[in-house]
Amino acid sequence: MKVLDKKGFKLPYVDGQTYRELMRLGLHYDKQARSYSAEDLDDARINDVLALVSKILHEQVCFEQSKEGVQKGIGRGIVEQVCLICGKRFQCDGCRYFELCETKNKASSCICGTCLEEGRHLKE
Secondary structure: OEEEOOOOEOOOOOOHHHHHHHHHOOOEEEOOOOEEEOOOOOHHHHHHHHHHHHHHHOOOEEEOOOHHHHHHHHHHOOOEEEEOOOOOEEEHHHOOOOOOOOOOOOOOEEOOHHHHHHOHHHHO
16 A cells, blocks of 8 residues: 655656546646645545556555644544545544554544445455
């Protein structure tokens, strides 16, 4: 699993059609830095972007959580997670493994209860 920074990440050369698809999905490209940015990406397209970038890099990727989201979570003692499978946001305190988890309440990605129960994590 590769974790990307929404503020800027690099990809290998992509063909024109793939580049247009990245732009259509809402990514921005900085020619000087030769990096892509997903800061303005809306939540509706995040799964499509992650799927395409994963295909380009030949490994599963996710975006690291923004400092804002982490700050809000720390203030309440609960950090919002992002499901690695479906991209849904959820909180640790609702997980059935909450007491056993060694990484709870840390800004990272995990698998939501729905994907665990439906066995989606086994299909990957």
